[in-house]
Amino acid sequence: MFITTAELITSISILGTAAFAFSAVLAASEKNTDIFTVAVLGVITAVGGGSTRDVLLNTTVFWSEEMYYIWIAITSSLIGFLSVSLLKKNLVYTVNLYVDAIAISMFAIQGTDKAWSLGFGLPLGPIMLGIITAVGGGVIRDILLQRPTLLLSKELYAIPVALGCTLHALGLTFAPQYSDISAIVSALLVFYLRHLSISKQVQVPRWALISTGKS
Amino acid sequence: MFITTAELITSISILGTAAFAFSAVLAASEKNTDIFTVAVLGVITAVGGGSTRDVLLNTTVFWSEEMYYIWIAITSSLIGFLSVSLLKKNLVYTVNLYVDAIAISMFAIQGTDKAWSLGFGLPLGPIMLGIITAVGGGVIRDILLQRPTLLLSKELYAIPVALGCTLHALGLTFAPQYSDISAIVSALLVFYLRHLSISKQVQVPRWALISTGKS
Amino acid sequence: MFITTAELITSISILGTAAFAFSAVLAASEKNTDIFTVAVLGVITAVGGGSTRDVLLNTTVFWSEEMYYIWIAITSSLIGFLSVSLLKKNLVYTVNLYVDAIAISMFAIQGTDKAWSLGFGLPLGPIMLGIITAVGGGVIRDILLQRPTLLLSKELYAIPVALGCTLHALGLTFAPQYSDISAIVSALLVFYLRHLSISKQVQVPRWALISTGKS
Structure with a gap:
């Protein structure tokens, strides 16, 4: 490499x-x-999952020592603020889903990786913290904006993230010398499954849906 | 014993x-x-209150060293997933209330106990962390599911938990040699008061309700 | 002084x-x-922002060593409970906004100050933690009460807090010997801008509002 x-x-x-x-x-x-609320929300969304992970790891929150993450989040928020009016309404919706998909793919693997390197509750702990890193920021964003969290949507959301984190945990267990390949493949798996869900409306199979005594 | x-x-x-x-x-x-979202929600609900307690205690989150809690939560979620369709709608509602009552009774006492043993802000701190341990997971669950939190219901909810934690704190103060009896009696008190609220519709007395200048 | x-x-x-x-x-x-839920909400609102700050600072939560904060919050909640019925409905609304304004002015500066003294991610970190200290408790309160958070209102809310924290950070950087004057002036700035927003309906300027491709 x-x-x-x-x-x-x-x-x-x-x-x-x-x-x-x-x-x-x-x-x-x-x-x-x-514009200010947008920047605040942007920063919270960007570092919320990782901050939750670091708090649970009882370690220093990553951005206090790597402040460029905050600057990147602020800059990205401002670029988003200026460009959002140029995007068409339905395009915004699709772009939002794909941008979110990229972010959760990245954070799932990175969160799993960090928890693994700290030996946090192996082997299930890193998978859980990978999910929290990936989903946490978006869930906080949705709660602050009073939107239904993506956890509740019928789309594949928790599943791709969980599968990607699990794959990376398997990679780190059985082939630690190829951890970078494991990271790339696992992130691509998350993104690919989200892509299937967004573009082909692949949904959770019927047997996996909760069935109440209604019908 | x-x-x-x-x-x-x-x-x-x-x-x-x-x-x-x-x-x-x-x-x-x-x-x-x-099924996956259910498992995620189950785990968050089960360990959310205790995790919040441990984060406030600035100590290692309990489940990172006792991973069987996570497996229990996942297993219980899956059993719930498979059995929920067998339960009638109004039965589900009642069972939900009682299952929740058992859980908050247990966690209230266990949270008080842990904070007490760490000497956290005695004597009020353990009571507060007992309440957080008991109510925290359910509140996070309700927020994620966009339901009104049980804090807002007219039922007795905060009161039983607070009384149980206070009783256990009194027990630990004045009869530490009988701490196990104190734990059992306090948990039973919480459960009994919740039972009264659920079965007899015992509500908060009128004088304890907030009165606005409306009438 | x-x-x-x-x-x-x-x-x-x-x-x-x-x-x-x-x-x-x-x-x-x-x-x-x-009355009990009110006390619980009062305590959470009062110490929620500062607790979030301390958790992110990976330090002991302030109230575990200074329990009088909890007693003040409980006492203030009970006084509020007894007096709220005496206040007229629209008066309650205005008083609420001003009381909130006082609180966020105080907490913004105090949070910035604490993070600064711990050298947390200077210079941006203290500003962020000041905002979290000020806004965190109220946001948690709004989420628990299922109200739209003040972050989403058209009023000036995030902006005054951010400006006040930034001013205090500048004061601590360039005139540390006058840190108490910096604290007072910065808190007054936050309060004055909130006052303008509340009394004169000064809103966010149009150019600062997000514009979607709708019109």
């Missing part, structure tokens, strides 16, 4: 940060918010 | 974990969710 | 605690809650 795993993980999480902040602007554009 | 206090507390919190995860499935069955 | 900066900061945060707890009662009076 031309870059180290650490560099790859850093690049991945920078791209994820920008994508998540951008997604917050798109989500906030449904409400009448202003 | 035939079992130690530590064993009793562990048994109590295992039962509470299973009950809380089950309650999340019942709550989620009102929405069209899937 | 007749009092030290530490004494000033303590006085400020005690007043802020009482104000925030009172605001929770006023907000809760829109829902039919009871």
Whole structure:
């Protein structure tokens, strides 16, 4: 490989940060918010999942020592603020879903990786913290904007993230020397499953839906 | 006693974990969710209150070293998923309330106990963390499912938990040698008051309701 | 000065605690809650922002060592509970906004100050934690009460807090020997801007509002 795993993980999480902040602007554009609220929401969305992960790991929150994550989130929010009016309404919706998909792919793997390197509750702990890193920021964003969280949608959302984190945990267990390949493949798996859900309306199979005694 | 206090507390919190995860499935069955979301919600509900407590205690989150709590929550969620269709709609509602009552009784006492043993802000701190341990997971569940939190219901909810935690704090202060009896009696008090509220519609007395200048 | 900066900061945060707890009662009076729920909400609102700050700082939560904050919050909640019926409906609304304004002015500066003294991610970190300290408790209150958070209102809310925290951060950077004056001026700035927003309906300027492709 031309870059180290650490560099790859850093690049991945920078791209994820920008994508998540951008997604917050798109989500906030449904409400009448202003440029400052957008920046606040962008930062919370971008670093909310990772902050929750770090709080649960009882470690220093990552952005206090790597402040460029905050600047990236603010910059991405402002670019989103300026460009959102140029996007068509239904296009905004689709772009939002894909940008969110990129972000959760990145953060799922990066969160699993960090918890693994700290030996947090192996092997289930890193998978859980990977999910929290990926989904946490978006869930906080949805709660603050009073939208139904994506957890409740019929789309494949929790499943792709959980599968990707599990795959990366398997990779780290059985082939730690190929951890960077495991990271890339796992992130691509998350993104591909989200893509199937968004573009082909692949939904959760019927047997996996909760059935109440209604019918 | 035939079992130690530590064993009793562990048994109590295992039962509470299973009950809380089950309650999340019942709550989620009102929405069209899937098996994976149910498991995620079950785990968050089951360990959300205790995790919040441990984060405030600035200590290691309990489940990172006792991963069986997560497995219990997942198993209980899956059993709930499979059995919820067998339950009638109004039965689900009542069962949900009672299962929730068992869980909050268990967690209130266990949370008070843990904060007390760490000497956290005695004597009020353990009572507060007991309430957070008991109510936190359910409140997070309700927020994620966009339901009104049980804090807002007219039923006795905050009061039983607060009384039980206070009783246990009194027990730990004045009769520490009988801490296991204090734990059992306090948990039973919480459950009994919740039972009165559920079965007899015992509500908060009128003088305790907030009165606005409307009438 | 007749009092030290530490004494000033303590006085400020005690007043802020009482104000925030009172605001929770006023907000809760829109829902039919009871005296215990009001006290729980009052405490959560009063110490929620500061607790979030301390959790992110990975330090001991402030109230575990200074339990009088909890007693102040409970007392203020009970006073609010007893007095809310004496207030007229539209008066409650205005008082709520001003009480909230006092609280966020106090907490913004106190949060910035604490993060600064711990050297947390200077210079942006203290500004962020100041905002979280100020806005966190109220946001948690609004989420628990299922109200739209003030973040989403068209009023100036995030902006005054952010400007005040930034001013105090500038003061601490360039004139640390006048940190108490910086604290007072910055808190007054936050309050004055909130006052303009409340009394004169000064809103976010049009260019700062998010514009979607609708019109």
